[in-house]
Amino acid sequence: MxxxxxxxxxxxxxxxxxxxxxxxxxxxxxxxxxxxxxxxxxxxxxxxxxxxxxxxxxxxxxxxxxxxxxxxxxxxxxxxxxxxxxxxxxxxxxxxxxxxxxxxxxxxxxxxxxxxxxxxxxxxxxxLRDVMLALFTGILLNVEKPFRVGDQVRINDRLTGKVERITWRTTVLQTGANETVYVPNLQLSSAVILNQAQPDNRSKRSLELTIDYDTSVESAERILYAATLAAAGVTHVSPPTVFARKLTPDGVLYEVAFTIGNYGDGKKAEHAVIKSILQCMRDADIGIAFPKAGSITIEGRTRIANRSLDVFHLVQQVRLFRGLPQELCHRISGALIEHHFAAGATIVRAGERRHSLFIVGEGMAKRTASDREGASVEEQRFIATEFFGRKALFACQPHNATVTAETALLMYEFDRRAFGRLIAETPALIETFASALAHLAWRETYQHSADEEPPPDVIDRLINLYRGQIEANYGPRTEPVSLAAE
Structure with missing residues (x-):
């Protein structure tokens, strides 16, 4: 003692x-x-x-x-x-x-x-009623510990802040606006308290948006899922979910939900997801629904029924084909082969001699390659309007990595036969595609924007390189390759 x-x-x-x-x-x-x-x-x-x-x-x-x-x-x-x-x-x-x-x-x-x-x-x-109640409430809060210093709490769905300290009469919160709020413990005794830090720091966020009826639910689901998963800087604890919630006069109301690792990153994560969704919808030529009249115009009916128009817009958004004449984009879109892949399905394997360019229409694809030790290393993800297989189509080389469907996927294939027919019908397209490939390679290699012009000597050298590859594989003397050979 x-x-x-x-x-x-x-x-x-x-x-x-x-x-x-x-x-x-x-x-x-x-x-x-x-x-x-x-x-x-x-x-x-x-x-x-x-x-x-x-x-x-x-x-x-x-x-x-x-x-x-x-x-x-x-x-x-x-x-x-x-x-x-x-x-x-x-x-x-x-x-x-x-x-x-x-x-x-x-x-x-x-x-x-x-x-x-x-x-x-x-x-x-x-x-001493109020004083005693506050003191005993403070005792209960300190004994039961519904929250601790440093926890993010929401009180009665009105006040949200980080707990700075807990006294016997008040609880001090620091709000997101950097304001200090003193909450009497007496009010906390009957308040509904949401502790966002328990059982851990994970936080589920959700966004709602309305999309026009001319976009199918399947397409919207693939686009929103891929856009959420591809949001820059967002660490997903579990796969996001997309649900069609309600039919409104303006369109279909969708809910996009995703779970992040730290509730403190909630605003940044929502900003990144919204930015990614808008970019993917813009690339897919899909807009947010706005209040409209109760009737559908003739143009609206045409767009709903005309799937080929969506493919044409997709081709125009592909970086490789941007700036090409509309007539050529129509010919390319008409030659594309539509594929649907379930999540996890293999699109191409490393070393496979499938001479095709693949364009993502909706959803997300993932390319993985093996390092020198044979371990799988994730290289890149592809979302709507992005493509892979450039060397496989234009240089007829095997695919250098395995590509799988990360989500349910709508994919378009531009194969060797279709490209060969275009070149045979219009040989001048060799120069057009060589120039497009050269400019794209220059921008990717030197990280330049589309508005910058490359030096003439550099771009001429690249054009000659790609012209030679295309002529070697698709020139007049090139024998057509059968499907069995491919």
Missing amino acids: SDGAMKVYGRLAMIIAALVVLVILDRLFTGPVAVVSGLSEVTLTQWVVGALCLAITVMLARVVKREVIHGWLERRSGKDVPPLIGSLVSGLVIFIGICLILAFVFQRDVTALVATGGASLMILGIA
Whole structure:
């Protein structure tokens, strides 16, 4: 036992021990004292037992105040309990002990005392109601710990902030606007508290947007899923989900939900996802629905029924074909072969001699290659309007990596036969495609924008390179390759 504990309990323990001895030696003590004092032995016995019970009560009050209130409770909460709490609790223990001593030791009626004490406590409670409720609520918050310092909480769906500190009367929050808010613990006792940091830091976010009826649900689902998954800087804990929620007069209402690893990145993640969705919808020539009349125009019906128009717009958005004449884009879109792949399906394998260019229409594809040790290393993801297989089509080389469907995928294939027919019908297209490939390679290699013009000597060298590849594989003397050979 420490010196402090000895000082607190030592003298009181000695008094209790002496009184216990007097109770045990009752007959040896009470007789002589009764003769000297003139009191009865029964009265003396009552006083000795009463003094012993009072000493035990005081000892118990000190134990409750020191070991429970200012000991266990402070260790449990990690904060100092106000001295008023300990004094009130110890005083209550002593009051109850005195009432019990009067009732059972001295056989007195304590009804009036209890009533007086109750009335006094009631008056005191009314006067200090808010203070006492706040203090006891603070005790409960510190013991139950529904949230801790550093947690992000939302109170009654109105106030959101990070817990800076918890006192016995107030909880201090730091809001996203860098404002400090003091919330009385009394209000927290009846509030609905959402702790975003429990059970962990993951946070599920959701966005809603309305898309016109002229876009099929399958197409919208693939585009939104791929756009969410491809959002830059967003770490997804689990795959996102896309649901068609409601049919509205303006279009179909979709809900896009995704889970991030840290709730603190919520705004940045939502910004990145919205940016990615808008970009993918723009590439796919799909717009957000806006209020419109209740009738569908002839042009609207034509667009709903004409799938080839969507393919033409897709071709125009592909980086390789941007800037090509519309007539040529129409010819390319008419030659594309449509494929549907389930998530996880293999599109091409590394080393496969399939001389085709693949364009992502909707969804997401993933290309993986093996390093020198043979381990799979993810290289790139492809979303709508992006393509792969450039060398396979124009240089007739095997695919250098395996490409699989990351999501349900709508894919368009521009194969060697279709490209060969275009060249055979219009040989001048060799120069057109060589120039397009050269400009694309220059921008990718040197990270230049489409508005910048490359140096003439550099671009001429690249054009000659790609012209030679195309002429070698698709020139007049090139024998057509059968499907079996490919």
